[in-house]
Amino acid sequence: xxxxxxxxxxxxxxxxxxxxxxxxxxxxxxxxxxxxxxxxxxxxxxxxxxxxxxxxxxxxxxxxxxxxxxxxxxxxxxxxxxxxxxxxxxxxxxxxxxxxxxxxxxxxxxxxxxxxxxxxxxxxxxxxxxxxxxxxxxxxxxxxxxxxxxxxxxxxxxxxxxxxxxxxxxxxxxxxxxxxxxxxxxxxxxxxxxxxxxxxxxxxxxxxxxxxxxxxxxxxxxxxxxxxxxxxxxxxxxxxxxxxxxxxxxxxxxxxxxxxxxxxxxxxxxxxxxxxxxxxxxx
Amino acid sequence: xxxxxxxxxxxxxxxxxxxxxxxxxxxxxxxxxxxxxxxxxxxxxxxxxxxxxxxxxxxxxxxxxxxxxxxxxxxxxxxxxxxxxxxxxxxxxxxxxxxxxxxxxxxxxxxxxxxxxxxxxxxxxxxxxxxxxxxxxxxxxxxxxxxxxxxxxxxxxxxxxxxxxxxxxxxxxxxxxxxxxxxxxxxxxxxxxxxxxxxxxxxxxxxxxxxxxxxxxxxxxxxxxxxxxxxxxxxxxxxxxxxxxxxxxxxxxxxxxxxxxxxxxxxxxxxxxxxxxxxxxxxxxxxxxxxxxxxxxxxxxxxxxxxxxxxxxxxxxxx
Numbered sequence: 001x002x003x004x005x006x007x008x009x010x011x012x013x014x015x016x017x018x019x020x021x022x023x024x025x026x027x028x029x030x031x032x033x034x035x036x037x038x039x040x041x042x043x044x045x046x047x048x049x050x051x052x053x054x055x056x057x058x059x060x061x062x063x064x065x066x067x068x069x070x071x072x073x074x075x076x077x078x079x080x081x082x083x084x085x086x087x088x089x090x091x092x093x094x095x096x097x098x099x100x101x102x103x104x105x106x107x108x109x110x111x112x113x114x115x116x117x118x119x120x121x122x123x124x125x126x127x128x129x130x131x132x133x134x135x136x137x138x139x140x141x142x143x144x145x146x147x148x149x150x151x152x153x154x155x156x157x158x159x160x161x162x163x164x165x166x167x168x169x170x171x172x173x174x175x176x177x178x179x180x181x182x183x184x185x186x187x188x189x190x191x192x193x194x195x196x197x198x199x200x201x202x203x204x205x206x207x208x209x210x211x212x213x214x215x216x217x218x219x220x221x222x223x224x225x226x227x228x229x230x231x232x233x234x235x236x237x238x239x240x241x242x243x244x245x246x247x248x249x250x251x252x253x254x255x256x257x258x259x260x261x262x263x264x265x266x267x268x269x270x271x272x273x274x275x276x277x278x279x280x281x282x283x
Numbered sequence: 284x285x286x287x288x289x290x291x292x293x294x295x296x297x298x299x300x301x302x303x304x305x306x307x308x309x310x311x312x313x314x315x316x317x318x319x320x321x322x323x324x325x326x327x328x329x330x331x332x333x334x335x336x337x338x339x340x341x342x343x344x345x346x347x348x349x350x351x352x353x354x355x356x357x358x359x360x361x362x363x364x365x366x367x368x369x370x371x372x373x374x375x376x377x378x379x380x381x382x383x384x385x386x387x388x389x390x391x392x393x394x395x396x397x398x399x400x401x402x403x404x405x406x407x408x409x410x411x412x413x414x415x416x417x418x419x420x421x422x423x424x425x426x427x428x429x430x431x432x433x434x435x436x437x438x439x440x441x442x443x444x445x446x447x448x449x450x451x452x453x454x455x456x457x458x459x460x461x462x463x464x465x466x467x468x469x470x471x472x473x474x475x476x477x478x479x480x481x482x483x484x485x486x487x488x489x490x491x492x493x494x495x496x497x498x499x500x501x502x503x504x505x506x507x508x509x510x511x512x513x514x515x516x517x518x519x520x521x522x523x524x525x526x527x528x529x530x531x532x533x534x535x536x537x538x539x540x541x542x543x544x545x546x547x548x549x550x551x552x553x554x555x556x557x558x559x560x561x562x563x564x565x566x567x568x569x570x571x572x573x574x575x576x577x578x579x580x581x582x583x584x585x586x587x588x589x590x591x592x593x594x595x596x597x598x599x600x601x602x
Contacts, residue, residue, distance in 0.1 A: 040420075209412045237416055
């Protein structure tokens with residue numbers, strides 16, 4: 001072999017090995033993160049965490065029951081608003097698209113999806129917190145639903161587009177009106193994918209803390225209702241991690257473990273069980 | 284001559300048509316809420332930042348003073364911190380991510396590739412506050428005790444690595460951000476690489492190119508728009524990333540040449556100071572920072588989406 005060829009083969013071998021190494025590094029990050037959370041979080045997680053309120057700094061044995069409930073409340077209300085709006089917008093994009101308006105909505109939905117979550121928080125703050133003169137769970141939910149809508153819309157659109165056109169034509173040929181065809185043929189056929197998209201969207205907003213910092217804010221006690229400041233797990237993790245107390249750090253790890261367990265379980269269930277073989281793009 | 288009843292019967296026909304028209308209006312209305320929300324973001328940021336915009340004008344962007352007590356507000360240290368950490372992040376995550384994407388798209392057998400891609404997508408689903416939590420308790424001590432002293436002793440003659448090793452600062456924030464952007468670069472680049480026609484590879488291999496030469500000189504150039512798209516998309520994510528950066532950047536509104544120094548980013552200062560901001564100018568200045576961040580990300584995102592549309596040919600549907 002000429003020197004040149006040996007050199008080329010050498011470069012080939014080195015670079016291809018490197019790509020493998022880079023892949024290992026990328027994937028290893030996931031396991032490192034999980035490992036740390038299970039190790040530190042597992043040691044700190046106990047029954048109190050799920051049942052008790054946070055205690056003052058220095059007292060041992062408090063929990064985050066209020067933050068767990070608060071997260072469910074905020075994310076649930078966000079879903080109540082965001083899922084139907086996103087779904088119907090997605091139906092429009094897939095089934096009714098007008099030439100320019102459809103493309104415009106699609107493009108703007110992607111831009112809206114790309115807006116930093118903290119900026120979405122500013123929007124909800126100026127729309128709700130300022131006039132109500134009070135941090136509230138509702139403001140947090142609105143912020144999260146603004147993040148949810150474009151994700152659900154684009155995923156609904158994508159999965160509806162994967163429904164074969166022959167199904168639609170069959171329904172129309174039998175005399176069904178268009179909306180009937182959509183409601184009884186197209187949407188049911190794409191329902192698995194659409195549901196997957198919705199679960200992934202909910203999992204994503206469940207982990208958001210930036211838009212909640214100055215909308216739902218935080219609360220050491222049970223929230224006094226949806227118009228009151230409400231604790232949530234991600235915001236609690238943030239405040240606890242930055243505090244100076246050992247016991248609060250333990251609480252942060254425990255909360256981190258619970259949060260990631262919920263988020264990853266939703267992701268794995270949605271991607272593996274519900275949408276087997278369907279490629280799921282991320283928002 | 285008999286025509287089908289349904290078409291002839293004016294009552295049925297009107298019913299079907301009315302239903303369709305209503306359905307069309309309803310879904311169009313909901314699609315329009317997406318436009319409305321986006322316009323609302325722009326309007327609210329613009330209107331709420333008015334007191335600060337009127338006071339400082341364009342000087343806001345170029346002043347490096349940030350003093351809530353004297354109500355002097357300048358965005359420069361935050362813009363600097365945001366850009367430095369994001370660029371640093373990409374310097375690490377682009378080669379890593381592109382390498383991994385090449386492995387997943389070109390080398391790995393299909394089954395291995397799809398399971399690894401699944402894991403990468405899970406990585407993207409991890410909430411940012413979790414990255415922050417881990418960074419704070421594992422990466423920061425590691426940087427303070429080992430990495431930063433090493434950098435100082437090896438490269439300390441450069442202005443980039445001067446000053447005390449706190450553990451927090453631009454470098455740590457950049458590294459944490461690089462791992463957060465990695466999954467986006469991997470999965471979007473991988474899709475662009477997979478969209479390259481097989482013939483391109485076969486032709487290069489038939490001419491005697493090695494596997495790497497084929498990838499580097501033929502496949503990657505062919506997919507370059509999509510890859511640039513993935514880089515821009517990650518850049519926009521990195522610029523707007525809040526929680527993890529807030530926890531490790533050091534939160535000090537200074538412009539320093541040293542990467543080891545503490546800094547501040549736009550998103551971090553909003554997260555930290557917004558609830559405490561009193562008066563009219565202070566919150567307005569923070570909202571104006573939000574406006575600056577919004578403009579930065581919108582421009583970069585807009586460009587990224589157009590690039591990805593151009594390569595995958597399916598619009599930004601899959602991005």
